[in-house]
Amino acid sequence: MGRLQGKTVFITGASSGIGEASARQFAKEGCNLVLTARRLEKLEQLKADISKSHLNIFIHAVKLDVRDKKQIDTVVTELPAQVKDVDVLVNNAGMVIGTDPLIDVKEAVVDQMLATNIKGLVFLTQAIVPRMKERETGHVINIGSIAGKQAYAGGSIYCATKFAVDAITKALAIELVDTPIRVSQICPGMVNTEFSTVRFQGDKEKADNVYKGLQPLVADDIAELIVFTAGRPAHVNIADMLVFPVNQADSKTVYRRP
Ligand code: NDP
Ligand code: 8X3
Numbered sequence: 001m002g003r004l005q006g007k008t009v010f011i012t013g014a015s016s017g018i019g020e021a022s023a024r025q026f027a028k029e030g031c032n033l034v035l036t037a038r039r040l041e042k043l044e045q046l047k048a049d050i051s052k053s054h055l056n057i058f059i060h061a062v063k064l065d066v067r068d069k070k071q072i073d074t075v076v077t078e079l080p081a082q083v084k085d086v087d088v089l090v091n092n093a094g095m096v097i098g099t100d101p102l103i104d105v106k107e108a109v110v111d112q113m114l115a116t117n118i119k120g121l122v123f124l125t126q127a128i129v130p131r132m133k134e135r136e137t138g139h140v141i142n143i144g145s146i147a148g149k150q151a152y153a154g155g156s157i158y159c160a161t162k163f164a165v166d167a168i169t170k171a172l173a174i175e176l177v178d179t180p181i182r183v184s185q186i187c188p189g190m191v192n193t194e195f196s197t198v199r200f201q202g203d204k205e206k207a208d209n210v211y212k213g214l215q216p217l218v219a220d221d222i223a224e225l226i227v228f229t230a231g232r233p234a235h236v237n238i239a240d241m242l243v244f245p246v247n248q249a250d251s252k253t254v255y256r257r258p
Helices: 017-028 040-053 069-077 107-135 156-175 195-199 204-209 219-230
Strands: 008-012 032-037 059-063 088-091 139-143 182-188 240-243
Touching: 008 017, 008 107, 017 032, 017 040, 017 088, 017 219, 032 040, 040 059, 069 107, 088 107, 107 139, 107 156, 139 156, 139 219, 156 182, 182 219, 195 204, 219 240
Parallel strands: 008 032, 008 088, 032 059, 088 139, 139 182, 182 240
Antiparallel strands: none
């Protein structure tokens, strides 16, 4: 039996990309799942799809906008008994809009990025970690980014949110150092998901241009690392992992085939 068999994994942003791929891979390990995102229909489809080949796991799909602290608290309080005790929290929900220079970024866009990428992660963690402390077991896996290590022009607010994830992850790890709870961060470079389509507000051509001339990571590449991180023995914590496609060296250093 694998180490993750029968564990309960709570994933934010499970309706696409890295979150969805993680759900599928945790299911293969025999984990029970709490799938959350705003698009409930996508979660229901994912649940139905996973359930076809994994009959013995329990899946709870529930609508959750992580910008809304009340919703977070309600969803966590009302978890069905089968998934009430969360073993692994994957704080994955996140987004970026635009590439405007700082002086042009609209207030609503600033608010949306801060509320989703920082406050959502904070309030989910606050809702779930106290029970992990009571149970003396648990793992928080935050999805950071190269954007949380290195700022770039046109990414000021998004980078700020991912720098915040980096800081929060480190502070939480220090605060929980005398507990069995593990705190990890996985920081991808370029991953071809809906991320760029959201960034360019549906402009597929602009989104595809981001990956032109190189082979980007795919969601499964990061999902594998999330599951690997969760599956280490209880005394092993992968604190921070920075992951690029082979032709990316940092935020702006990318080799593209001519
Ligand atoms: P996707 O756009 O494919 O997935 C983002 C997920 O976040 C979706 O499931 C979306 O669901 C969810 N989400 C967005 N806003 C909210 C919200 N307010 N409440 C709840 N869920 C929300 O992108 P990725 O899979 O690539 O992104 C996952 C994480 O990886 C993000 O944190 C991103 O910053 C990070 N990342 C991505 C990289 C990349 O190049 N793709 C690189 C580095 C980090 P819904 O719309 O249904 O709510
Ligand atoms: C996403 C990576 O470089 O597009 O976090 O900001 S980047």
